[in-house]
Amino acid sequence: MVVTDTLLDFFLETRKKTEEICQPLQIEDYVVQPIVDVSPPKWHLGHTTWFFEEFILKKHLSDYQEFDQNFAFVFNSYYESMGKRVVRTDRGNLSRPTVDEVYQYRNYINKAMEQLLASGIDSELASLLEIGIHHEKQHQELLLTDIKYILGHNPLLPVYSNSFKENKSLDASHQWIEIEASNYEIGHNNTNFCYDNELGRHIVYVDDFCISNRLVTNIEYLQFIEAGGYQNHNYWHAEAWDWIQTNKISAPMYWHQISKQWQQYSLNGLHPIDPDAALTHISYFEAFAYAQYKGFRLPTEFEWEIAQHQFKWGHRWEWTESAYLPYPGYTKADGALGEYNGKFMVNQKVLRGGSVATPIKHTRPTYRNFFQPELRWQFTGIRLAK
The missing domain is CATH 3.90.1580.10 (paralog of FGE (formylglycine-generating enzyme))
Structure with a gap:
């Protein structure tokens, strides 16, 4: 069995970071989808959670109870093998589930993952978990870029965060x-x-x-x-x-x-x-x-x-x-x-x-x-x- 303390810390650290990215948002920001390439922040929160539920918990945690049977349809992205899903262009039409329900979903999955890891996992499952963690990290990057598109195409051009510095001067002369x-x-x-x-x-x-x-x-x-x-x-x-x-x-x-x-x-x-x-x-x-x-x-x-x-x-x-x-x-x-x-x-x-x-x-x-x-x-x- 694989020692899971480090993996659990990595998992929880990553899950926390995703929610920190969303912290400056107003509730109205969570559902906006201006173009097909931009997914609403609420959808990112749900999709990254669905990944752990669908690929790990349903298959590896005994007696696991699905949080909501509709969420697999709502939060699947492009996985044809995993069944039907909401059309990508319609993610912004999902006023339900609510933002609060999505955060409840995240908390539910986190606790279930902690339960699974407490008993130890084999190397194959550890590799799958690592993919899931890095999948969420990919979505953290997408989340920031999507938030910027949402706010940057609002005619008021609102500030996301005064502390996020994205345009530092380059310190090297050209060679x-x-x-x-x-x-x-x-x-x-x-x-x-x-x-x-x-x-x-x-x-x-x-x-x-x-x-x-x-x-x-x-x-x-x-x-x-x-x-x-x-x-x-x-x-x-x-x-x-x-x-x-x-x-x-x-x-x-x-x-x-x-x-x-x-x-x-x-x-x-x-x-x-x-x-x-x-x-x-x-x-x-x-x-x-x-x-x-x-x-x-x-x-x-x-x-x-x-x-x-x-x-x-x-x-x-x-x-x-x-x-x-x-x-x-x-x-x-x-x-x-x-x-x-x-x-x-x-x-x-x-x-x-x-x-x-x-x-x-x-x-x-x-x-x-x-x-x-x-x-x-x-x-x-x-x-x-x-």
């Missing part, structure tokens, strides 16, 4: 880091936690390249805007050009030009942009176009992983030029857990690193995030390569 051509090993290589999309350590050959020691800053991107970057089709993929024309995109998300001054909405309100802070809320389309404007390119995910120990990362999720594909020998897990990563390996770009919204103990150099190229509600930025 190119040179990497020699060689064969390099890529992928997770120790016994610590990782997702299955990081496994299949393999060798890749890369040619000589250089990568920037820091992210692109606001002032650098402002120069692209002022040079007519959003009006010059030569910098953009055809699909991207259609996207900016159709959606009238002319600046990063949350940038507002007020009385000829650029201001940026952050979780601590609307402020003039810090010219030396890392650019954020950029789509892959915009990242590619900016690189074209500068005469450079985005790094591949392999180049990023090879070079990452030579620069600071974690301020922003960083777009790469790599499509999200399986590593050699990748196999999906059996059952519903096989849906966690594998079925999304199409039409997505890989992001590396982490962001100011990423929880502690969650990211690592081999972590592979992924999003569609037009999305930018996450804390995404640009690192150039050549």
Whole structure:
């Protein structure tokens, strides 16, 4: 049996952090869903709880009594193997269950998990629990970005928290880091936690390249805007050009030009942009176009992983030029857990690193995030390569 004190502490610490993220919210904030990509905070609270109930407690705690038989339908996300669910676009229509009932649900599941862990668990179940904990950490990041979208698209631009600092000035002058051509090993290589999309350590050959020691800053991107970057089709993929024309995109998300001054909405309100802070809320389309404007390119995910120990990362999720594909020998897990990563390996770009919204103990150099190229509600930025 696995010693569970440390795992229990990790579980409870993670559960508490999720609720701390929601603490500044008003009750009306919990149900809002402005777009399909943004889930209401109440849904995140319920979904992360459902994961432990559905994948662990129902199967491993004897005589477990389901909290509410309707919650599996309400809080399932995309797991076809787990049955029917509320359509994703309708999550914001769920005035019931109430916020209070969802918090009762969380408390109920926490106590049941403590009961299960008190008797000890085997290594297989411990691994499943660890996935559940990191799944909730993923949702903590999504929760913050979704809260920012909800409040940042409210015409009053309300403050979430005065203490959340997301736009620190970068403290490094720009330099190119040179990497020699060689064969390099890529992928997770120790016994610590990782997702299955990081496994299949393999060798890749890369040619000589250089990568920037820091992210692109606001002032650098402002120069692209002022040079007519959003009006010059030569910098953009055809699909991207259609996207900016159709959606009238002319600046990063949350940038507002007020009385000829650029201001940026952050979780601590609307402020003039810090010219030396890392650019954020950029789509892959915009990242590619900016690189074209500068005469450079985005790094591949392999180049990023090879070079990452030579620069600071974690301020922003960083777009790469790599499509999200399986590593050699990748196999999906059996059952519903096989849906966690594998079925999304199409039409997505890989992001590396982490962001100011990423929880502690969650990211690592081999972590592979992924999003569609037009999305930018996450804390995404640009690192150039050549």
